[in-house]
Amino acid sequence: MNETAFEIIKVRIRHKASRNYQGFGGTFASLVDSCVRKRALPGIYQDGLVSGAEVKENTLLVMLSGRRAERAVLDIMDIALRNIGAFPGAEGRADFFVEVK
Amino acid sequence: MALKTAQEYIESVKALTPRVYLGGKRVENMLENPVTLSVIRATAKIYELAEDPKHKEVMVATSHLTGEPINRNLNAARSTHDLDMRQEMALLTSQTVGTCNYRCVGCDAINGLAASTWEMDRDLGTDYNKRFNTYLKWAQSQDLACSGAVTDPKGDRKKRPSQQDDLDMHLHVVDKRSDGIVVRGAKVSQSGAIGAHETIVLPGGALRPGEEDFAIAFAMPNGSPGVTYICQYNAYTAERLSTDNVWELGNPLYGQRETSTIVFDDVFIPWERVFLCGETKYCGRLVARFAKTHRMNCGGACKVGFADLIIGGCMLAMEYSGLDKIPHIMEKVVDMVRLSETSHACAIAAALRGREEPVGSGVFLPDDLFGNAAKLNIAHGFWEIMKNAGDIGGGGVVTMPRESDLNNPEIGDWVKKYFKSAAPAEKRLRVMKFLQHWTAGLHGPGTWHGAGAPQTQRVAIGALTDFEVKKKMAKTLMGIKDDE
Numbered sequence: 001m002n003e004t005a006f007e008i009i010k011v012r013i014r015h016k017a018s019r020n021y022q023g024f025g026g027t028f029a030s031l032v033d034s035c036v037r038k039r040a041l042p043g044i045y046q047d048g049l050v051s052g053a054e055v056k057e058n059t060l061l062v063m064l065s066g067r068r069a070e071r072a073v074l075d076i077m078d079i080a081l082r083n084i085g086a087f088p089g090a091e092g093r094a095d096f097f098v099e100v101k
Numbered sequence: 102m103a104l105k106t107a108q109e110y111i112e113s114v115k116a117l118t119p120r121v122y123l124g125g126k127r128v129e130n131m132l133e134n135p136v137t138l139s140v141i142r143a144t145a146k147i148y149e150l151a152e153d154p155k156h157k158e159v160m161v162a163t164s165h166l167t168g169e170p171i172n173r174n175l176n177a178a179r180s181t182h183d184l185d186m187r188q189e190m191a192l193l194t195s196q197t198v199g200t201c202n203y204r205c206v207g208c209d210a211i212n213g214l215a216a217s218t219w220e221m222d223r224d225l226g227t228d229y230n231k232r233f234n235t236y237l238k239w240a241q242s243q244d245l246a247c248s249g250a251v252t253d254p255k256g257d258r259k260k261r262p263s264q265q266d267d268l269d270m271h272l273h274v275v276d277k278r279s280d281g282i283v284v285r286g287a288k289v290s291q292s293g294a295i296g297a298h299e300t301i302v303l304p305g306g307a308l309r310p311g312e313e314d315f316a317i318a319f320a321m322p323n324g325s326p327g328v329t330y331i332c333q334y335n336a337y338t339a340e341r342l343s344t345d346n347v348w349e350l351g352n353p354l355y356g357q358r359e360t361s362t363i364v365f366d367d368v369f370i371p372w373e374r375v376f377l378c379g380e381t382k383y384c385g386r387l388v389a390r391f392a393k394t395h396r397m398n399c400g401g402a403c404k405v406g407f408a409d410l411i412i413g414g415c416m417l418a419m420e421y422s423g424l425d426k427i428p429h430i431m432e433k434v435v436d437m438v439r440l441s442e443t444s445h446a447c448a449i450a451a452a453l454r455g456r457e458e459p460v461g462s463g464v465f466l467p468d469d470l471f472g473n474a475a476k477l478n479i480a481h482g483f484w485e486i487m488k489n490a491g492d493i494g495g496g497g498v499v500t501m502p503r504e505s506d507l508n509n510p511e512i513g514d515w516v517k518k519y520f521k522s523a524a525p526a527e528k529r530l531r532v533m534k535f536l537q538h539w540t541a542g543l544h545g546p547g548t549w550h551g552a553g554a555p556q557t558q559r560v561a562i563g564a565l566t567d568f569e570v571k572k573k574m575a576k577t578l579m580g581i582k583d584d585e
Contacts, residue, residue: 005235024239026371029280033369034326043118043324082116083324085299087243 009086010094011077014101017070019078020094023086028096030084032060043083044076059097073100103169104161105244107149114141114246114296119323121295121361123332124342131295135341136332139356140296143198144246146355147174150197159189164241165463166234171241174204177215178465184397184452188467191398192445195406198355203293205398206249210301211237212466213391214318214376219462221383233376236320240299247320248297250288250363251391253305262308262315271305272365273314274378281371282378284317288363290550295330295361297323304377307385316384318377319370327368330361337542348531349504351538358547390458390466392553392561393451397467399552400476401448407544408441408479408486414535415493421532422495423523433489440482447475470565477558483548487540494536501533 007027012018021027034042035053041062052063064073077100078088105113114131121128123136131137151160151172162176162183163169178184187208194202215237218229240247253262256270265271272286294300301320308316321328332338337357340350347353377383415434419425451471458466491498497520506516507527520526549555576583 005239024236025373026281029371030322030325030369033281037369038326038367040326042322042326045118045120079116079118083118083322084326085322085324 007086007096008090008092008094009081009096009098011074011081011098011100013070013073013077017074019074019088020090020092021081021086021088022090023081023084027081027084027086028058028060031080031098034080034084035060035062041076041080043079049076058095059099061099061101063101103164103171103242103244104151105148105172106152107145110145110148110244110246111141113298114144117298117324119295119330120328121330121332124334124338128295128332135344135347136338136356136359137295139200139341139352139354140203140293140359143200143355144203144293144296146198147194147202147204147246148172148244150193156193159186159193162186164238166238167241169241172204172244174202174208175211175237175241175244175247176208177212177237178455179463180465181453181455184455184465184467185449187394188398188402188448188452191402191448192406195403196409197406199352199407199410200355201292201358202403203248203296204246205403206251206292206395207247207297207299207301208249209391209395209398210249210251210303211247212394212464213303213387214301216390216458216462216464216466217383217387218376219464220386220459221377221380223459223461225380227380229376232373236374236376240320243298245298246296247299247301248291248294248323249391250291250294250300250302251305251388252289252291254287254289254362255305261312263312268314271315272302272317274317275314275367277378281369281373282317282319282375283367283369284319284365285367286365288365290360291330291363292358292360294323294363295332295359299323300363303388303391304384306388308381310381312381313379316377316379316381317375318387319375321368321370321374325368325370327366329364329366331364332361333359335543337538344505346505349534351534351536351542357538357543389469389561392557393467393469393472395552396476396558397448397451397472400479401444401446401451401472402475404479404483404548405441405445405448407539407548408437408483411486411490411536411539412437412441414532414539415490417532418494418529418536421522421524421529424493430493433493437486437489440485441479444475444479444482447471447478451475470562473558473561473565476552477555477562480549480555480558484545487545490536491540494533494540497529497533498536499541501530501537504530504534 051065162173164171218233222230253271256265262271276283451467454468517526
């Protein structure tokens, strides 16, 4: 179990765009579970959107099917993060990273 | 941020996409569907009340965790004053929206958990209370709307949870991992869960050794993967979906009480959000603590607020029909006041006779007997109030045409002509529809079963009452000696 109360999660899109979120402890684990076990993004009920996902230490690598602009991917991830209780605009060093390809 | 504005709440739920079904169809946007919108509107109004300085004492509390002002819906009571303001909040919110304060069950779940997690940590050396307080601090800092979920589908009621042919009849743990648990099952009759940010889940009742998998309490974001909401559907749902003018409905903006069945299809809950897992011995006490708090609020205050609205509607119906000076009708109104205020008196007594439970926890819970009496009293009284409202409103309450008929070029003039009385037809139809909403709507069974069906209060009152003491009093007065 994560010992800190809150988590800062940085979402990065192909190293070109990023946004920080703050969630309650366990938010990153929820996102990992969703992408790796359920193969779905929270709040987005589209089969096959997540074509692959793996976690390495504190980084979740998510591969989405199809080609999209960075902005569109950022918007998709925004829905996913908010639906598991994370809010955008967090300041400070990230505890976890989500790399989206 | 400690207190969200109504607009900030609406903006926050705009970004959420919980998996909601209503009338067999997926609701893609809760602010565009008129039924789910009524839940969002009602919840927004609860936020708005906390912004109003004149309601600050009732709607805003001070967090015992941070010292910051917080919405009272996220407060764990620390005094009898807190309890009293909690029940006053239930009254005020009902009077204002005429439907559920959809944060109410979550608030009472918070209070039950505040007491029971403290008790488990004391007895078992767990860290549930620390986790819970950390979570509560987070919820308070974000001013989250938390709904509460308690009631399992239960399946075959003759059988215990572990004896069911289908174990999913009670929400249960299907996997325990290093990072959290995975749960499966459902919770039914969940008021307003679709418009909340989070749901706080409690076990459905007392459990025994061997039923550890069903002993779970946790909080989850409402968009959690694997969670689906299947909304209630009834004639009022269909009416709201079909009308192009909400003002012809009985509760135009906030609607009937909207609930859903929440399905948990292998939902992951991180340990940080788990507040009880396997401790069967503590489930009954946790649910009882939730129940006594909820019975004070639901029975002794929320439904009293509804009664106030019904009584107001009856007074207007009398005035609009030219019957406002008729003594035997006023007697019925006075009876309605008696029934509702008796319940409110029980809620006030439950709050003011509240006490710290468990001792040392700092958590205050209402007096159990008065809380149960409040709910049992209103469960019966509400039918009586509805009966009187139907009586006073007259048959037109259920035989009236729709208000929009007033604008029909072919029949509008007749509707205006034959439905006018001491007031124009517009006003009469509006108040008849209002009374229809209350007397022929969902509120009778809702009040009967909400916070537990009356039999559960009878059981509680029976257990809480010392009948031997009462027998002894009677024997003393009559001069009956024990050896006779």
